[in-house]
Amino acid sequence: MKILLVDDHQMFVDGLRGMLLGSSDLQAEVEAVHNGRDALQQMLAVDFDIALIDLRLPIMDGFSLLEELGRRENLTPVIIVSASRDPDDIRRAKSLGAMSFIPKSSSGQRIVQTIEAVLAGQLVYSEETAEEQDLASLSDEQWASLHNLTPRQLEVLRLVRKGLSNLEIADQLHLSLATVKTHLSAIFMALGAKSRSESSKKAHQLGLD
CATH class of the missing domain: 3.40.50.2300 (Response regulator)
Structure with missing residues (x-):
């Protein structure tokens, strides 16, 4: 370290x-x-x-x-x-x-x-x-709205943070691979990230548990 x-x-x-x-x-x-x-x-x-x-x-x-x-x-x-x-x-x-x-x-x-x-x-x-304290107690939906993410995009982000691949996310959420990639692009733009790892780190920094 x-x-x-x-x-x-x-x-x-x-x-x-x-x-x-x-x-x-x-x-x-x-x-x-x-x-x-x-x-x-x-x-x-x-x-x-x-x-x-x-x-x-x-x-x-x-x-x-x-x-x-x-x-x-x-x-x-x-x-x-x-x-x-x-x-x-x-x-x-x-x-x-x-x-x-x-x-x-x-x-x-x-x-x-x-x-x-x-x-x-x-x-x-x-x-x-x-x-x-109010910010720390935001619901998932409120956190997503605050950071310009849809509930579905928040689901995708949580699975990214768990280390799932795009294909695994698509299978778990019953989405097409193209739709997952579209959601990821929107997540990167909303969080100012350039990659999956950056989006995960920024979500941590912004208080997503």
Whole structure:
């Protein structure tokens, strides 16, 4: 597993790197950079499994980095690790695609558990606003409508996430192969994805369980 750390405090980076390297659960390779610009370059050049990013960074801050990653359609899961406990920072990070927001004071066990949960496709936010709780409790039909998908397209997307081939999806849903491909094209367009794997990752990032 490749993990990128993005923080400008060397002591914190060293401590976090040591904890991650010492975790038998992760078996991680860890790289670190100290500003948002270098982080963007690394994340565009290297296929990281996950990135742990501070908000207060030189040259390009964490929010700007999240925005740029979104524009570049980079799907690396991001956990914000910050000293901030400002609810507005948490909401903004979440809206920009961060999968979790945890304090720098978190224990090593919590950080590892959060990484494992995010890698499993979960959004991990311990303190949610009422609005965020409402979003988390959307029905399948509401989630599909929110993301411009039909109920049938949502069925296809769920089967894609289970690893079924186009032919298997066609058989299970009693559709023609051409119809499945049409649904997939619509799903890719709605989610801004270019492939089955990207659509699955984006569905995770958008909160589909």
